[in-house]
Amino acid sequence: MSDIPLLKVHDVSKFYGNRIGCRDVSFELWPGEVLAIVGESGSGKTTLLNCLSTRLLPSTGSVEYHMRDGSYRDLYRMNEAERRFLMRTDWGFVHQNPADGLRMTVSAGANVGERLMAIGNRHYGKIRASAIDWLERVEIDADRIDDQPRAFSGGMRQRLQIARNLVTGPRLVFMDEPTGGLDVSVQARLLDLVRGLVNDLGLSAIIVTHDLAVARLLSHRMMVMKDGYVIEHGLTDRVLDDPREPYTQLLVSSILQV
């Protein structure tokens, strides 16, 4: 267990005019830790995720990242090229809609290989070999490597998006409702896959979800958001088994039992 946080978030707020996107969010994320951000639609969880992943400029606050060279860098004091490089190599971002994270008109293999080429890999055979390896790890048959994601089902596309993100060996992956829009059997398979990969690779991840069962299965720690504020924060088991805040109690008591 490393004693240095990977991400240090201080008082991040985002305003849309007078409206609050998210307000005064502070936390630290540790290596190997999976943090779930839960809350209903409009609670600010995606705004927060975008502020953390440099996709959206926060109105105030700072986000510091522990670089591979050991230094901390404020993400919003980096130049655009540095941020892009980080996004392409050390980070992954898994979108709810795979079409937002994939290039739909190039082959599955190229989708995975592209990120490798972006960090300087040039050997075609090696790129193809690691693309095949990653397709297999996400349970896509290697003989689909030359097909375009347009020809894939929703679940396969989502798995391909995950492979594309993980091929560069990132240390931090952001996920926005990664299982939203998938039917339950496909969801279970994806959850199991993500859980295994996170464990095996020792990834840190921040997962936005409105599905508390997904949060329970994948996350160590949980933040509950409402109206832009983090209203409850703690060990996932604790937040779900002994929710303290009225809104969290409402969320937990609204889960359907099967």
Next chain:
Amino acid sequence: MPTPLVVSEVSKSFTMHLRDGIRLPVVSDVAFSVASGECVVLGGPSGIGKSSLLKMIYGNYAVDTGQILIRHDGRIVDLAATDPRTVLNVRRHTLGYVSQFLRTVPRVAAIDVVAEPLMARGEEAGTAREKAGALLARLNLPEALWQLPPATFSGGEQQRVNIARGFITEHTILLLDEPTASLDARNRAVVVSMIAEKKKAGVALLGIFHDEEVREAVADRILDVQQFSPRKITA
């Protein structure tokens, strides 16, 4: 060597915000300790707070006041006051828990469910699976089931997977929430002997056992939880 588990002045209540904020007191002024090699059994009627107490010690329930002191990695950690990351680390290395029901993960084979806590401690996958298999065999779970996910197993089969998962590591504190509730006599006897071995190895055990025979066989001491309950019977 300090005592592995000390619970001191712990109180807990639930505030039900969806029921006009009524407060349900669960326990107050809980104080006891469990020594190395000792098995303490929580006693008292249903609903008195036995399971809640285990969940507080494991960190699933927050406490209102008091300390839960755990000997972990050469120091004392107050689990009631520490951060989530430390709680998880204590669970990985020191504090084990066999819950009443197995929370199954879709698609993960029974043998991997059992091997997982060992692998989380850095054990190599092959060795971990070997140990998992040995435990499942000892608990008489048919080998044909090992590679299947436990979601479709019977209650007793799931419970044996759960027990194997809890007993596979060398955790120094083990919490047991009715691990024998849905087992037949033969498997109850296996669990009793597994608990005896843990005691011999110096593990501190705290458990709930409704089965009198098992309780007689494993308990060094019975702690009546009623004394901590606001619903104390005064008569």
